[in-house]
Amino acid sequence: KSSHIDRPAAQIVVVSSIFIKEFPDSRFDRINQVTATQSHCRYHCVGRIMRTAISSLGALLLLATSVEAFVSSRHARAFVAPVTNKHAAPAQVFLPRTRPSHGPLFMGWGPDPIWAAAEVKSNEASNQSGKSVLVKVAVPPETAADYKIAGQYVQVRLNEETKPLFLAIASAPSPENPEFEFLIKKTDGNEWMTGASAGTKMEISQVLGGGFPMEENLEGFKYDFPTQNILLFAVGSGIAPIRAAMESGQLNVASAGTGGRTARLYYGVQTAEDLCFVDKFPEWERAGFQVVPVLSRPSPEWNGRTGYVQNCLEEDGVPIPRNSGALLCGMKEMAESVKDTLTKAGVFEGRILTNF
Numbered sequence: 001k002s003s004h005i006d007r008p009a010a011q012i013v014v015v016s017s018i019f020i021k022e023f024p025d026s027r028f029d030r031i032n033q034v035t036a037t038q039s040h041c042r043y044h045c046v047g048r049i050m051r052t053a054i055s056s057l058g059a060l061l062l063l064a065t066s067v068e069a070f071v072s073s074r075h076a077r078a079f080v081a082p083v084t085n086k087h088a089a090p091a092q093v094f095l096p097r098t099r100p101s102h103g104p105l106f107m108g109w110g111p112d113p114i115w116a117a118a119e120v121k122s123n124e125a126s127n128q129s130g131k132s133v134l135v136k137v138a139v140p141p142e143t144a145a146d147y148k149i150a151g152q153y154v155q156v157r158l159n160e161e162t163k164p165l166f167l168a169i170a171s172a173p174s175p176e177n178p179e180f181e182f183l184i185k186k187t188d189g190n191e192w193m194t195g196a197s198a199g200t201k202m203e204i205s206q207v208l209g210g211g212f213p214m215e216e217n218l219e220g221f222k223y224d225f226p227t228q229n230i231l232l233f234a235v236g237s238g239i240a241p242i243r244a245a246m247e248s249g250q251l252n253v254a255s256a257g258t259g260g261r262t263a264r265l266y267y268g269v270q271t272a273e274d275l276c277f278v279d280k281f282p283e284w285e286r287a288g289f290q291v292v293p294v295l296s297r298p299s300p301e302w303n304g305r306t307g308y309v310q311n312c313l314e315e316d317g318v319p320i321p322r323n324s325g326a327l328l329c330g331m332k333e334m335a336e337s338v339k340d341t342l343t344k345a346g347v348f349e350g351r352i353l354t355n356f
Contacts, residue, residue, distance in 0.1 A: 113155045113164070113205030116140045120200040121179060129273040132185045132237055133194050134170070139204055144178040149211030150245035151329075151355030154180070157203050158192050164205075165190055168329070168355065170240035172248040180204075183240040183276060212241070212353045214250050218325045223348040228323040230263040232289070233309050233338050235330030239267055239276055241355045242329055246289055251327075253288040260288060266309040268294040268330070272302060310337035321346030327353050 119138045126134040137156075147169060155164040171181035186194045196202070218227040230251050234242040242265070245251055254260020265284070269275055272295060281291045294305045294312050305312050309330075318324055324347050328335045339352050 111206075111208075113208075115157075115203040115205060116143060118156070118202050118204040120196045120198055120202065122198055123194075123196055126183055126276045127274055127278070129271065130186075131274060132183060132276055134276075135182045135184060135193065135196065137180050137182065137202070137204065139178050139180050141178045143204065143207060144180070145175045146207040147173045147175070147180070148207075149173065149214070150248045150250055151211030151241045151327075152207050152209045153241075153355070154207055155205040156182075156193065158200075159203065162192060163189070165193060168241040168244075169207075170243055172244050183237050183243075185237045209356060212245055212250075212327050212355050214245070214325075214327075214353065217350050217353060218251070223322075223351060225322040225348075227325045227351065228261055229320050229325070230261055231313075231318070231324060231326040231342075232263065232265040233268075233313070233326065233328045233330065233334065234265070235268045235309060235334050236274075237276070238330035240329075242267075242327060243277055243280070245327055246284060246287070255286060255288040258288075262290075263288055264290040264292060266292050266294055266312055268296065268309040268334070270297045271295060272299065308334065310334055310341065313338055313341050318342060318345040318347060322348070325351035325353065327355075329355060 117140070121136040121138050123133055123135045126132045143154075150172060151168065153166055153168045156167055157164040165184075167182045167184065169180050170183045171177075171179070184190065184194050193202075216222075218230075220226075230253060232242050232246070246253075246263075246265070251263065252261055253263040256262070267275070272293075275293055284291055292305055292312065294307060294309050295302055296306070296308060298304075298306050318341075321342070324342075326338070326342055326347065328338055335354065339349075342352055343349050
């Protein structure tokens with residue numbers, strides 16, 4: 001009846017009252033038949049029940065409050081760290097605040113980088129718009145030997161004072177060739193790399209990530225149906241690791257009529273001038289890859305596909321979904337939409353591969 005009673009206490013009183021009403025007098029009479037005074041024992045028993053109920057409920061409320069405080073404190077010790085390259089990792093990851101604050105943070109993707117000397121061999125525009133460049137870098141032989149699966153990446157920095165870039169390797173694995181190619185879109189903060197001239201010294205990490213798990217998910221009969229068709233989806237500079245996969249031979253695609261897998265590449269950019277590796281299109285076609293450029297901002301002269309790659313997939317459909325696999329690299333919205341369309345069509349989710 002106190003005017004300042006707190007809410008948990010009020011709840012306990014209400015619950016206790018209900019608890020008492022659930023035990024009619026007749027039940028307590030049967031319990032206390034052997035007692036000398038029925039009324040005295042009945043109310044004595046009710047009092048014990050009330051005390052036990054209130055004590056138990058109070059303990060539960062105290063425990064719930066402690067758990068809530070602990071969970072809240074755990075959440076308070078996390079923060080969001082942006083990733084500098086969309087091809088290297090998802091858009092954001094969570095890092096504990098207990099991580100040492102001195103030195104650069106490496107987003108928690110695999111081991112910390114082990115830096116080695118590297119040198120720019122060439123730097124040239126990769127498309128007509130000039131928005132992206134293709135940089136060829138000489139790397140240590142042991143670094144080249146560690147690059148085994150298309151879709152793997154490295155970190156690159158000019159020196160200790162430079163924020164590292166996460167770059168997917170655009171060239172196919174070749175242990176005998178100690179050079180990596182990187183397709184890089186020009187953005188604020190990466191001018192030191194996109195504007196680097198031949199001979200520029202820099203540092204490169206060991207090869208990181210597992211790449212596209214092609215052998216594990218596309219070969220054999222893991223999903224009961226063999227993979228006979230490959231669909232590839234790339235947006236913007238996301239073509240870099242897709243190109244590496246296409247030229248690696250690891251997809252086992254062959255030209256029509258030779259018994260190999262069929263493949264189709266959906267490659268989306270804004271304008272025709274933004275397309276990269278245009279000179280490679282005929283080579284890819286001869287190797288068995290049907291190339292489908294898709295423009296979101298086409299000129300009136302453009303006669304090809306327009307819109308977005310996910311819309312083109314919806315229009316074309318998936319003819320043999322149970323025998324199809326897919327590789328994706330690009331914007332999150334594209335990847336989610338493509339994955340949704342493929343799984344609804346019947347493609348095994350495990351055969352929809354990304355490089356992170």
